[in-house]
Amino acid sequence: MKLEIRNAACGYGKVKVLENISFGVSTGEICCLLGPNGVGKTTLFKTLLKLLPPLAGEVRIDGQNIARWTARKLARYTAYVSQFHVPPFPYIVEDVVLLGRLNSVGYFGQPKQHDYDIRDKALADMGIEHLRRRVYTDISGGERQLVMIARALAQEPQMLVLDEPTASLDYGNMVRVISQVKALTTKGYGVIMTTHSPDQTFMTDAKVVLLMKNAPAICGGAADVVTKKNLKDAYGVDVNVVEFADANGRIARVCAPTL
């Protein structure tokens, strides 16, 4: 599956937040959206998910414009995990993950054994089977993020759309979530995610779309896009990109801001 956005303008009503955005992501790839606060990352996500109509251009899945697709049809291809998702009531983790089957079950249906099996597989894929009987509101932020990704997997999509999956996580949880996200691409899923950490583009060897205020977006491989100059243009701060050989002898990169 390939998700493409072509010459799109995104925004609310008549207010354009982003213009001339074009890029594509295939299954098995990770695409990171980078950019400063307020640049329109979430707006772009909502356009991709058909929660907002594009003000110009189009969004295509496998060459088909999704403008006339129903939410139900789109949900068979993409699954979304938002930044803020603390339910007001203490759901059990396995019940949260089962909600990923809402699309298949419909308004008036009830989950069947097949749906429970898919839920169990999603829990296993994210390595959180031990959490299944825990109360969702009691577990840590990183665990919640993995639960929500499992919920998205239970939807059986081909592309996951993750809005800042590591926001407000501690370092350990951030690494755990990113490694699970990276592992998903080896299982055939495509991932589009926003992040405020350029390092994560290197960790995941991602395709990068760098969004900037008052300048066209830059798309390409992490090594080509996440450079000292582009980060300065995007964020207005000095950041060095340092290369080194990791424990396996491969070239790795990290960002080191100059204070």
Add this chain to the structure above:
Amino acid sequence: MPIGLDAAGVPRNNHKRYMRLLLGGVLLLFALSLCIRIASRGFQSPADVFKSLWLWADIHISRLTHGGAWLNRSALMAERGVGYYEAYGRLLISGVTFVCGMLLALAGSIFQSVFRNPMAAPSMLGVGTGIQAGLIVMALTYGEATLYMPLEKYTYCYAFALTMLALVMGVAKLSSGKRKFSVFDLLIVAAIVSQIIGGVTSYFVYGMDNSFALVLQNLSNVLNVNTEPVSIAMLAAVTALTVIPFFLMRFSFNAVCFDSDESNSMGLNTRVVKFISLVLGSLMMTAGMVHCGAVGMVSLIVPFISRGLFGAESRGLFWGNLLIGGLVLLLCRDIAFFVPFSVDGMPIGTVVDLVTLPVFVAVITGRRRTWE
């Protein structure tokens, strides 16, 4: 230790056990409730109640075939004496009370989920104000004849409650303009519209002469549950109209508790689910208030208990709310009957407030707050 949790804070999967206990409790309380005398304080024996209800069923079945029980009904009923009428009366009272408790608890659960707030009450959208306005319009239109027009009374109550809901939703939609319509818009508009309508109805009540005021007071007299045939028929219709759709939607209903963008991306239109939920919840609340009186506290407190026992997932909550809601209201009704407050006992609303108070205290002082 909070109900339903083990030492590690992991919920025990005791749902079936709780359900069996609840069913047993409901059956026991219902049987006890049927034995309560109406003509005097005290109880009939369960055997007498059973015989009376058996006779009642026999008469009504043989009515279809013009059988012996139907033809000799006067003699048979006279033979059983006042106990026959008491058992039949208690069956209606207990049945209506139980169903109203079910509806109120479900309504509370719906509103708390849609507003994503465990303190949300189904009266928030102004159905109570609508009912009051309906009674006033009827009293002003028909005068004392109002007291002998039960069908019209229910029609006015339901019509005004639903009109109020439509008014609140319509104004909220208009006020939100092209912005995304949110439940918070709905709350603010509901508060304003309720205040305005409440102010107008207060003006009319204040200006009423004594005879009209007496009619209104009698109309609003909710010490006793309504068991007229038209009340039972209307309650049955509203119960079927609201509980069946909610039963069918009990899994998809979970979507309203989550972020709406996320739920929409799961392929469900949460606006549709929320709209259906609010209409069903308001209808249930109206039914509870119209057929059973000022017992709205049940709608606030029962979902707390139900979540504590069955978790937050709507499918378990559905059955929990049905049984616990019915059980709590029936218990309050029976307690109210025995408190020597007046000829009819104590107002059930007061008993409900007193009985539910400890649960509120437990919730506020509880170590674990998330199960709210």
